[in-house]
Amino acid sequence: MSAARVLVVGGGGREHALAWALGRSPLVGEVLVAPGNAGTVPAVRMPDPDDVDAFADAARDRAVDLVVIGPEAPLVAGLADACRARGLLVYGPDAAAARLEASKVDAKAFMLRHGVPTAAARRCDDVSSALAALTELGAPIVVKRSGLAGGKGVTVAESTRAAEAAVHEAFAAGEDAVLLEERLVGQEVSLLLVCDGRDAVPLRLAQDYKQAEDGDLGPMTGGMGTVAPVDLLDAAAQADVMRSIVRPTLDGLRAEGTPFVGTLFIGLMLTERGPLVLEYNVRFGDPETQALLPLLESDLFELLRDAARGTLGTRALRWRAGACACVVMAAPGYPGSPRTGTPLDVPGDLGADVLVFHAGTRLEGGRLVSAGGRVLNVVGLGNDMAQAVARAYGAVERIGFDDAHYRRDIGSRLAQP
Ligand code: AMP
Ligand code: GLY
Secondary structure (H helix, E strand, C coil): CCCEEEEEEECCHHHHHHHHHHHCCCCEEEEEEEECCHHHCCCCCCCCCCCHHHHHHHHHHCCCCEEEECCHHHHHCCHHHHHHHCCCCEECCCHHHHHHHHCHHHHHHHHHHCCCCECCEEEECCHHHHHHHHHHHCCCEEEEECCCCCCCCEEEECCHHHHHHHHHHHHHCCCCCEEEECCCCCEEEEEEEEEECCCEEECCCEEECCEEEHHHEEEECCCCEEEECCCCCCHHHHHHHHHHHHHHHHHHHHHCCCCCEEEEEEEEEEECCEEEEEEEECCCCCCHHHHHHHHECCCHHHHHHHHHHCCCCCCCCCECCCEEEEEEEECCCCCCCCCCCCECECCCCCCCCEEEEECCEEEECCEEEECCCEEEEEEEEECCHHHHHHHHHHHHHHCECCCCECCCCCCHHHHCC
């Protein structure tokens, strides 16, 4: 392959970080991002990625050497299948494998079939059976919508009344089924693995701050910040997770005729019973990716290309020493009704240890303005976590963004395990 042309699909902070890391590879000549954002300019004009056939045709016409699909929606809609059908090399699972994220009901049944350790759960297909089950099970309890909900479909209910409200809301929103799940207690970690259908190479562990407000209060969001690496699992415990969770997952997918090529993202809760799976995602985490890729010294293009080709094998990745923290600056009103169109001022001299990955941004008459819920990902690198966090917040304070909403406690959980 001469200098490769890579197409990154998506328009969030994750995709900006992917494009940045891919662009650092000496093997890459050009990175296209569709639809992209103001940080990934020049974005390319392509059909909507959810219109999978039109998008795959356009990708083929642009003769790209590798397609890297960021978000879950086009994966679930079959974009990877459509691109593969046109002979393109694709990093991202087929729709059949993406069901692990598309349906929490299917994912839970899959875990039970393959002996993957997870929380006990009951599936309910209508309001009345869910309410009856709640009376029996009581609170605390977790109510999960089965379908895709942008990371916002889970209610950890402290009272039966709150659980009932979540059940009513889920079915009113057109959900086919909910899971009522045992509430787990422990630290949560994000384990991302690059997979080639057979083998998996783990990235460092990351930790997400999902609720909107400091102290893990307020509504769930897509993620308000992340830190990496987190050392909550020692080498023996990580090997155990590979053996008891990752292996049965990959083997189960292969045995069911849906081998997994792409990023398998396993949300783990570290409980007294050991690590249990909270959820599977079938793509890079957002904002986990923004805190992981700046630490990666190995060539990301080579890694994803080899995974897409099915030639990953076992390999150890090289990582930079130190730590990385990502603080999300969101629009006021996020995650409810974010206000957009706010002018943004991102100074050019934030320092060598700071990166800013755009998410919901666009250029309006040459001016940078907010255009979504999560707007900027401000990333600090440091020799240790305290320094990484301080650098990220130092940069946040220098960015002009009126009424920006961000958490002030990213990284604080590690200080009090
Ligand atoms: P999910 O989309 O399944 O990852 O759920 C979103 C968030 O809800 C998780 O990251 C956890 O913080 C929380 N959560 C999900 N399932 C449980 C559970 N069984 N017990 C406690 N918290 C949970
Ligand atoms: N940050 C969690 C996710 O990407 O789903």
